[in-house]
Amino acid sequence: MAEIERVKFGIQGLDKALNGGIPKGNLVLLSGGAGTGKTTFSLQFLINGALLFGEKGLYISTEQSVQELRKAASTFGWKLEDLEKAGLIRIRYLNILKGDSFLKNIKVEAEDFQPKRIVIDSLTTLTDTMLVTDLKDDIAFSVVQVAETVNPFPRTERMIAKTILYHLIGALRDIDNATVMLTSELLEGEKGLSADAVSEFICDGVIIVALRDLARESVRSVRVRKMRNTAHSIASLLFDMTPSGVVVKTETVFEGEKISGIIPGQ
Ligand SMILES: Nc1ncnc2c1ncn2[C@@H]1O[C@H](COP(=O)(O)OP(=O)(O)OP(=O)(O)O)[C@@H](O)[C@H]1O
Ligand SMILES: [Mg+2]
Helix, strand or coil: CCCCEECCCCCCCCCHHHCCCCCCEEEEEEEEECCCHHHHHHHHHEEEEEECCCCCEEEEEEECCCHHHHHHHHHHCCCCHHHHCCCEEEEEEEEHHHCCCCHHHHHHHHHHHCEEEEEEECCCHHHHHHHHHHCCCCHHHHHHHHHHHHHCEEEEEEHHHHHHHHHHHHHHCCCCCEEEEEEECCCCCCCCCCCCCCCCHHEEEEEEEEEEEEECEEEEEEEEEECCCCCCCCEEEEEEEEECCEEEEEEEECCEEEEEECCCCC
């Protein structure tokens, strides 16, 4: 079988768990609770892409403003502004309160910038907002409307959310040559792998970041739960937030409630 093209995180241990990186073009959900590191992983994915591989990255933020993201990046020593000036990274803040036409905006930015990597932080806010705001410019709205006209029975919020997600994710899939990372907020104790419990089935990959409480300490872990088009490790890898960003501890894995062992194949 021909070797597939891969998009590397540039994070040792995680790329290894992915057998070399995310298969190019995959849509990957990055799910985790509050403060587990979703934004940091996403930023690092784009920054490493730019610095190590010369690949352009588009960051669509619905939560933190461009200024806030630059500030967060600077705490890890990353100079986002320099990369923006060099034309390697573009950050766009979509103001959910303004009810922007999100899908159209993302497509326009992607067509104009031609990124190899796209981050949407977060998918949860985007779909929640699309659910409650005026969606007349977006395809999802007309589809829901048409469906209701053709087959008028009471539609639950979840069904509409699902329709919106299919369209959003379908539209992102249509963007040529881009590998897409979508962050999703998991509530503590929640069963599914995403906030909507649907996108994990539609996306090509799911990476879970978590904070786990042990007897004496809390640890951070990252796990490739699903990744289409490649073999991968499903081990929970421990990682640290260091002054230079996420560092996966390659010598240990997290099993049940204890830390032990060495990643198979290391
Ligand atoms: N410069 C830094 N050095 C070390 N740790 C940091 C640094 N900046 C942030 N952190 C840690 O990372 C956590 C936040 O990470 P991040 O913003 O990536 O998480 P998130 O999952 O995106 O959070 P949210 O749910 O708020 O969107 C902080 O709570 C803090 O513990
Ligand atoms: Mg975040």
